[in-house]
Amino acid sequence: MSRPLPVRALDTVLDRTLVLGYTTIGLRVRRALPGWPADPAPDALAGKDVLVTGASSGLGVATAEGLASLGARVHLVVRDEAKGAWVRDEIAGRLPDASLRLWRCDVGDVEDVRRFAADVAAELPSIHAIVHNAGVMPPERTESAQGHELSMAVHVVGPVVMTEALRPQLAGGRVVLVSSGGMYGQALRADDPEYRRGDYSPTTSYARSKRMQVEMLPLLADRWSLHGITAAAMHPGWADTPGVQESLPRFRTVTRPVLRDDAQGADTSVWLVGTEPTPPTGRFWHDRVERPVNLLPTTRAGEEARATAWAWLRVAAGLSD
Amino acid sequence: MPVKPTVSRTFTTTAPPGAVFDYLADFTHAEEWDPGTVSCERVSGDGGVGTVYRNVSSFMGRTTEITYTTVEAERPTRIHLIGRNEQFEGHDVLGIRASGTGSEVTYTAEFSFEGAARFAAPVVAAYLPVLARKTVGELRSCLDRLA
Numbered sequence: 001m002s003r004p005l006p007v008r009a010l011d012t013v014l015d016r017t018l019v020l021g022y023t024t025i026g027l028r029v030r031r032a033l034p035g036w037p038a039d040p041a042p043d044a045l046a047g048k049d050v051l052v053t054g055a056s057s058g059l060g061v062a063t064a065e066g067l068a069s070l071g072a073r074v075h076l077v078v079r080d081e082a083k084g085a086w087v088r089d090e091i092a093g094r095l096p097d098a099s100l101r102l103w104r105c106d107v108g109d110v111e112d113v114r115r116f117a118a119d120v121a122a123e124l125p126s127i128h129a130i131v132h133n134a135g136v137m138p139p140e141r142t143e144s145a146q147g148h149e150l151s152m153a154v155h156v157v158g159p160v161v162m163t164e165a166l167r168p169q170l171a172g173g174r175v176v177l178v179s180s181g182g183m184y185g186q187a188l189r190a191d192d193p194e195y196r197r198g199d200y201s202p203t204t205s206y207a208r209s210k211r212m213q214v215e216m217l218p219l220l221a222d223r224w225s226l227h228g229i230t231a232a233a234m235h236p237g238w239a240d241t242p243g244v245q246e247s248l249p250r251f252r253t254v255t256r257p258v259l260r261d262d263a264q265g266a267d268t269s270v271w272l273v274g275t276e277p278t279p280p281t282g283r284f285w286h287d288r289v290e291r292p293v294n295l296l297p298t299t300r301a302g303e304e305a306r307a308t309a310w311a312w313l314r315v316a317a318g319l320s321d
Numbered sequence: 322m323p324v325k326p327t328v329s330r331t332f333t334t335t336a337p338p339g340a341v342f343d344y345l346a347d348f349t350h351a352e353e354w355d356p357g358t359v360s361c362e363r364v365s366g367d368g369g370v371g372t373v374y375r376n377v378s379s380f381m382g383r384t385t386e387i388t389y390t391t392v393e394a395e396r397p398t399r400i401h402l403i404g405r406n407e408q409f410e411g412h413d414v415l416g417i418r419a420s421g422t423g424s425e426v427t428y429t430a431e432f433s434f435e436g437a438a439r440f441a442a443p444v445v446a447a448y449l450p451v452l453a454r455k456t457v458g459e460l461r462s463c464l465d466r467l468a
Contacts, residue, residue, distance in 0.1 A: 218416060218427070222398040225418035225425075226338065281418065302325060303412035303431045307393055307401055 003035030015291060022181050022237035022286075023258035027267065030287050037288040040274030046071035049127050050273060051120070053077040053107050053159070054134030056084045059178065059236055059269075062262035063131055065091050066270035068098035072128070075101045077116070079134075107134040107158035109145045110318070117165035127166060129174040129273040132159035141200040148316060149194045155209040160220065160317040167227045175224065176272050177217065177233040179284070183210035184294070188301040190308035193316075203248065210235075212309065214284055214293050215301050219310055221282030223319075230281035232272050237286065239265030326446035328453045329429040332461050335468035338417045338424045342397035344467055345415050348374045348389055354463040356455045359384065369394050376404065381448060385409070408438035423468065428457060 003011075011030060014021035030036060050067050054060040055076035068074045068091060078084030081104050088100045105116035120127075136154045144153035155177075163175050186207040192198075193212065195205050214233050221231040240259040245252055252259070271288050272279055283290045294300050301309075313319070334341060344350055347368055351358040359377045366372025374389040385406060393401035397417055404411040409432070416427040430453070434442050 219399065222416045222418040223395075225420070226398070228419065300327075303401065303414050303429065304403075306414075310393075 003033075007033045007035055011289065015286065016295060022235075022260075023255070024260045024264055025258055026237065027260060027264050027287055037271065037275065040070055040271060040276070043071045044274040044276065045128065047073070048129075049073045049075060049124050051075045051077055051103075051127060051130040053105070053130070053132055053162075056080060056087045058135075059239060059262050059265045060133045061087050061091065062266035063133055063269050064100070065095065065098075066263065066266050067131075067273060068095050068100065070270070070274045072273075073099040073101065075103055075120070075124075077103045077105050077107075077134070079104065079106050105162075107132075107162070108136070108150055108154040110153075110157060110161050111145060113158050113161045114165060117162055121166060121169055124169055126171075127169040127173055129176065130159075130163060130166070130170065131176045131178065131269050131273065132162070133178045133269070134158070135178070135206075137202045137206045139202055141195060141205070146316075149196075149205065149209075151205050151209040152193060152195070152212065152316075156212050156216065156313065157316045159213075160216075160313065160319070163220075163224065163229075163231075164317065164319065167224065167229065170224075170227065170229050172228045173230075174273055174278065175220075175229060175231045176269050177213045177231070178269060179213050179233045179235045180207065180210040181235045181237065181286070182207035183214055183235070184296070184299065186211045187299040188212065188215045188305050188309055190301075190305040190312065193309060193312050211299070212313075215306055215309060216313055217284065218282045219306075225281060230278050232279060232281070232283055232285055234268045234272060234285040235291075236260070236265035236268065325431055325433045326442055326449055327429065327431045328449040329427060330453050330457045331425060331427045332457055333420055333423060333425050334461055334464040335423040336464045337422065337468070338397040338419050340467045341417050341424045341426060341464055342400065344464065345417075346391070346394055346396070346400050348372075348376070348391070348402060350463070351376065354456070354460040356459055357452070361389075364388075366391070374402075381444075387411070389413075408435050409433075410435070424464075426460070426464070428453075428460065430456075 014026045020026055050072040052064045055064045056078040064074045084102050088102050106112040138150045142150040144150050188211055189208050217233045237260050268285050284293050349361045351361045357378045357380050359379050361376045364373040364375050370391050372391040376387045376389050387404040387406050389402045389404040392403050400415040402413045412431040414429040418425050
């Protein structure tokens with residue numbers, strides 16, 4: 001994708017100023033620029049099965065709807081089935097031809113993820129993609145059933161366990177990790193992945209787990225490449241999601257007029273799943289373009305830290321060779 | 322915070338991941354693919370994690386001996402060695418992934434320096450792109466021969 005230099009320069013300025021680029025303004029400007037990567041074909045996902053976790057709220061609903069509108073058979077993976085059923089009916093009301101299937105899974109619980117993956121594997125011979133969108137920002141430090149700090153459990157351990165278990169079905173397919181621009185502010189804490197030290201802060205914990213996703217992505221991409229699976233992480237920009245509404249009320253008050261709506265936040269996830277040819281693996285994306293994983297020198301992870309974090313993840317997710 | 326010059330390059334080779342891993346995990350092959358390595362011999366270990374190599378490198382006109390230890394070896398996707406002497410600590414990390422019938426390889430080298438040698442860090446950082454170009458060129462042709 002070659003774009004004229006002034007366009008790339010403007011795009012980069014939008015990206016690095018965070019506030020401009022990540023808001024609805026950034027996406028609107030970028031869409032109008034020449035070289036904006038083309039939308040997937042209208043039937044790009046016809047007959048293909050795609051899983052979306054956290055599909056009952058915020059970006060998950062918009063992601064599911066975006067994928068369904070490209071013809072995918074969308075599997076809504078939710079923790080709360082009643083809420084999930086309501087969302088499914090809402091989407092079906094807008095897209096009467098959509099194929100939507102509801103599944104229950106608590107992504108924060110490794111045992112439940114394994115149970116879910118076995119159920120899915122028994123029914124679906126082939127999966128085109130999983131969008132790991134489920135997210136939490138616990139107000140107090142919380143542990144999962146396996147004793148992992150909950151945001152790390154939901155954003156990192158659960159998605160890795162699910163993908164590992166479904167590798168045969170995902171062969172040739174794609175995995176998308178929904179990260180956050182908040183990770184730019186945090187370094188990889190390989191020394192304390194479970195947030196046992198220091199005062200717990202919900203936003204710091206959230207951002208650290210999102211940093212962990214991004215730092216582990218290249219290693220996961222290498223591992224999953226052996227099954228022909230590509231992996232991407234993306235950040236949605238600042239979207240007006242329930243997560244932001246509940247956890248960052250002050251941030252929302254100030255920025256609400258320019259926050260993205262859910263469809264804008266989900267745009268890159270849907271594009272990564274639907275576009276052809278398959279985007280290169282192991283990259284971090286925002287607004288359909290590969291982005292750097294560090295904007296500050298202080299967040300740059302050394303090889304030692306990355307190796308330590310990987311060793312932790314291997315144990316937490318039960319990765320075997 | 323200490324200056325840690327880092328360089329990372331990604332290239333493709335016609336050799337499949339298993340062959341790339343087996344070749345690179347045996348660090349004595351650095352004699353072939355690393356333009357800086359004068360000699361490299363295995364001191365102990367079976368080639369897996371904990372294997373120790375004695376490497377004699379010529380770096381910017383100076384010859385130094387560096388002890389390398391394998392700290393990660395995950396066949397066929399990841400190899401990580403740490404090289405150390407009194408003034409130097411370096412990480413060599415190789416990420417290998419399937420790409421078509423061959424592989425895509427990411428080579429990352431990170432350096433840090435102790436004592437007086439730390440003043441060399443900026444010079445090393447400036448020299449790294451040249452070093453990386455030479456290394457990747459050699460590495461790729463060695464790997465292509467495996468296919």
